[in-house]
Amino acid sequence: MLSESDEKNGYRDEILLSLKRELSKVKTQAQLMIVLDNTLKKLVNFSQAALLSCVNNEQTYRIFFMDKPSGGSAGYSSYNELISRSYSFCHDLLDLVSRADKAQICDIRTFNLSVASQWLKLNYASGAREILAKNLPDTPGVKHSFVLFADKLNSFNDDDIQVIETVAVWLGKAINNIAAYEVVLNKERDKKCLLKFATDLASVRKKEDLETAISSVLNQLMGMKMCVIRVMEDDGISLSRYIYNKNAVYPNEESAIELSPQNITIHEPLAARALNDKLPIIFDIEEERRHGRYLTYMNFWKTAGLKNAYGTRLRVGNENIGTLWLLTNELNTDLLKGLCSQISVAIFNIKANEKLLAYQKQLEMENDHLKEQIKTIYDFSEIIGSGPKMEKVFQLMSRVVDSNSTVLILGETGTGKELIARGIHNASPRKNKLMIKVNCAALPPNLIESELFGHEKGSFTGAFEQRIGKFELAHNSTLFLDEIGELPLELQVKLLRVIQEREFERVGGKATIKVNVRIIAATNRNPEKEVAAGKFRSDLYYRLNVFPIILPSLRERTEDIPALASFFLNKYSKLIGCKVNSIAPKVLQQLRSYLWPGNVRELEHIIERSILMANDSVLREVHLPHAKQGDKQTVALFNQTIEEMERSHIINILKQCEGKISGIGGAAGVLAIQPTTLHSKMRKLNITKKEYFKQMQ
Numbered sequence: 001m002l003s004e005s006d007e008k009n010g011y012r013d014e015i016l017l018s019l020k021r022e023l024s025k026v027k028t029q030a031q032l033m034i035v036l037d038n039t040l041k042k043l044v045n046f047s048q049a050a051l052l053s054c055v056n057n058e059q060t061y062r063i064f065f066m067d068k069p070s071g072g073s074a075g076y077s078s079y080n081e082l083i084s085r086s087y088s089f090c091h092d093l094l095d096l097v098s099r100a101d102k103a104q105i106c107d108i109r110t111f112n113l114s115v116a117s118q119w120l121k122l123n124y125a126s127g128a129r130e131i132l133a134k135n136l137p138d139t140p141g142v143k144h145s146f147v148l149f150a151d152k153l154n155s156f157n158d159d160d161i162q163v164i165e166t167v168a169v170w171l172g173k174a175i176n177n178i179a180a181y182e183v184v185l186n187k188e189r190d191k192k193c194l195l196k197f198a199t200d201l202a203s204v205r206k207k208e209d210l211e212t213a214i215s216s217v218l219n220q221l222m223g224m225k226m227c228v229i230r231v232m233e234d235d236g237i238s239l240s241r242y243i244y245n246k247n248a249v250y251p252n253e254e255s256a257i258e259l260s261p262q263n264i265t266i267h268e269p270l271a272a273r274a275l276n277d278k279l280p281i282i283f284d285i286e287e288e289r290r291h292g293r294y295l296t297y298m299n300f301w302k303t304a305g306l307k308n309a310y311g312t313r314l315r316v317g318n319e320n321i322g323t324l325w326l327l328t329n330e331l332n333t334d335l336l337k338g339l340c341s342q343i344s345v346a347i348f349n350i351k352a353n354e355k356l357l358a359y360q361k362q363l364e365m366e367n368d369h370l371k372e373q374i375k376t377i378y379d380f381s382e383i384i385g386s387g388p389k390m391e392k393v394f395q396l397m398s399r400v401v402d403s404n405s406t407v408l409i410l411g412e413t414g415t416g417k418e419l420i421a422r423g424i425h426n427a428s429p430r431k432n433k434l435m436i437k438v439n440c441a442a443l444p445p446n447l448i449e450s451e452l453f454g455h456e457k458g459s460f461t462g463a464f465e466q467r468i469g470k471f472e473l474a475h476n477s478t479l480f481l482d483e484i485g486e487l488p489l490e491l492q493v494k495l496l497r498v499i500q501e502r503e504f505e506r507v508g509g510k511a512t513i514k515v516n517v518r519i520i521a522a523t524n525r526n527p528e529k530e531v532a533a534g535k536f537r538s539d540l541y542y543r544l545n546v547f548p549i550i551l552p553s554l555r556e557r558t559e560d561i562p563a564l565a566s567f568f569l570n571k572y573s574k575l576i577g578c579k580v581n582s583i584a585p586k587v588l589q590q591l592r593s594y595l596w597p598g599n600v601r602e603l604e605h606i607i608e609r610s611i612l613m614a615n616d617s618v619l620r621e622v623h624l625p626h627a628k629q630g631d632k633q634t635v636a637l638f639n640q641t642i643e644e645m646e647r648s649h650i651i652n653i654l655k656q657c658e659g660k661i662s663g664i665g666g667a668a669g670v671l672a673i674q675p676t677t678l679h680s681k682m683r684k685l686n687i688t689k690k691e692y693f694k695q696m697q
């Protein structure tokens with residue numbers, strides 16, 4: 001039969017065994033406290049447990065863990081704050097700990113509590129009276145003292161000392177396990193954090209994103225208080241502040257900013273040190289202060305509650321690209337080194353990206369500008385002509401494009417009046433709106449008014465719908481009045497009013513419509529003669545003749561014929577899809593000798609027709625309708641007026657087309673005008689059927 005003491009010993013051994021097993025599995029402080037509370041308490045009667053850790057040879061310690069005191073804890077404003085602090089040993093505690101390699105029991109009242117640490121005072125206040133202390137073996141580098149408190153004196157006895165002596169070894173191992181597990185956890189956390197940082201950096205395009213990523217990684221890994229990154233400017237001397245990130249509110253915010261001015265040079269002492277040292281510089285702020293070094297910085301950092309400052313150069317390849325300053329109390333230099341290389345590359349890329357974007361923007365702007373220019377050049381470049389006469393025309397155009405002045409373009413048929421009108425419009429501020437064209441000769445007189453000013457529904461027979469006129473359509477744009485000389489006199493008055501007042505009424509309408517229209521008019525008649533003959537109102541003529549541009553006939557600028565011919569050759573061989581790409585010198589000679597009553601339009605058609613007939617890549621033959629220069633007929637042409645020339649040209653074409661006016665092979669097609677226009681021209685020029693039929697016979 002077992003004695004009572006045997007039973008007691010057996011129970012104790014059983015609990016000790018289970019305690020040993022449980023402690024061997026402990027990985028965290030929380031688990032350790034649970035084991036102590038649940039199992040150790042079965043053997044030793046204690047109210048609270050604490051573990052003090054102190055780095056060997058130091059006079060300070062931290063509380064590795066401590067039970068929350070049960071009663072009288074009013075003074076425990078923040079338990080976490082209490083245990084995270086570092087304490088200086090008071091004499092009594094130091095004395096106790098220095099003897100505790102062997103377990104020691106002591107009366108807490110023997111301590112001079114007035115100089116004891118706050119946690120000890122509070123423990124006393126919450127009822128602790130006796131202490132059992134034992135230093136743990138096998139905890140390299142750090143000395144751990146296990147401290148148990150009891151609420152009554154003489155609570156701890158020799159049995160308890162024996163238990164604690166036995167448990168101390170396992171507790172020491174458990175502490176080592178916890179520390180090792182913490183290292184693993186921290187490494188895991190660091191790894192995750194670094195991986196996230198690497199992923200963040202991969203997507204970083206802007207400085208702001210980099211700032212967020214850096215701040216997050218430095219906070220998590222090193223409890224960053226402040227980080228300042230400076231980058232080297234293009235001059236290689238200035239370091240401008242790139243990132244200024246802080247987590248704490250500093251007692252003197254202005255001096256924080258002052259100490260981190262926008263720009264410094266590489267010669268500033270701290271910057272120079274960081275840039276020139278291969279290894280990062282770590283400042284022990286207290287140490288530097290003691291030596292009186294960099295006092296402005298060190299004093300400020302000290303008041304901001306900092307212990308360490310870290311400064312290093314940021315480098316890509318062999319080139320310094322900036323500096324990084326980190327203020328923190330939890331420096332991990334290895335990690336920071338790795339981070340700095342990543343940060344350097346990221347900054348380098350962002351700066352390169354910024355430069356690229358700036359170049360791109362500049363290029364886009366230049367491109368827009370060039371496009372604008374090209375557009376203007378393009379519009380003018382469609383107008384072929386480099387001789388002095390056309391140069392004059394271009395000069396006049398350039399002068400008038402930007403204004404709203406009315407332009408009157410004069411010139412024989414086919415000289416390019418419409419082309420010039422379009423050129424002016426396309427280079428003018430109104431270019432974004434379509435130029436509206438009205439051919440005054442193409443419409444029967446009774447419809448021109450409605451065409452120009454629009455009409456209201458039912459205003460005349462056939463006016464089934466309300467209609468917007470060309471003046472309204474051309475609002476904020478240009479109205480090109482072609483063949484203005486053909487405008488009936490009664491309409492000339494109305495046109496005069498619009499030009500003067502910029503307002504009109506629709507046919508059959510009462511409302512006055514105001515418009516902002518630029519007018520370009522053109523005619524192949526001689527307006528002065530028309531005015532003299534009473535066919536054109538002088539007041540309208542003066543209104544239109546604000547800025548006249550007179551186009552030379554093609555025979556007045558024969559120097560442009562080769563360029564024009566090759567322009568049309570290119571245009572039509574592309575359109576037709578044949579490979580005629582040059583003009584035989586003989587043909588060019590022929591073209592230059594011809595008198596071109598139909599001007600550029602005629603040249604254009606002749607080239608088009610000749611390409612169709614060509615068998616070769618060289619245009620060797622052209623089909624000119626008239627006899628060559630020197631013929632009687634040609635000489636006679638020189639003495640003709642524009643009108644006479646136009647008349648004889650139309651008759652010639654009509655003859656060639658055997659009197660056919662419209663449709664395929666009709667004269668209107670050859671002349672590239674509407675059949676209605678041809679009819680009206682024939683009426684005006686008094687061309688009778690007899691003339692072209694008689695001569696044909």
Ligand SMILES: Nc1ncnc2c1ncn2[C@@H]1O[C@H](COP(=O)(O)OP(=O)(O)OP(=O)(O)O)[C@@H](O)[C@H]1O
Nearest residue numbers: 382383384412413414415416417418419524600601
């Ligand atoms: N300088 C030029 N460069 C290139 N093409 C031109 C030139 N002048 C005229 N043309 C071309 O000749 C043809 C006739 O030009 P446009 O219609 O402008 O002449 P116009 O003087 O208005 O004729 P009309 O008095 O019969 O209305 C068009 O196809 C035009 O592109």
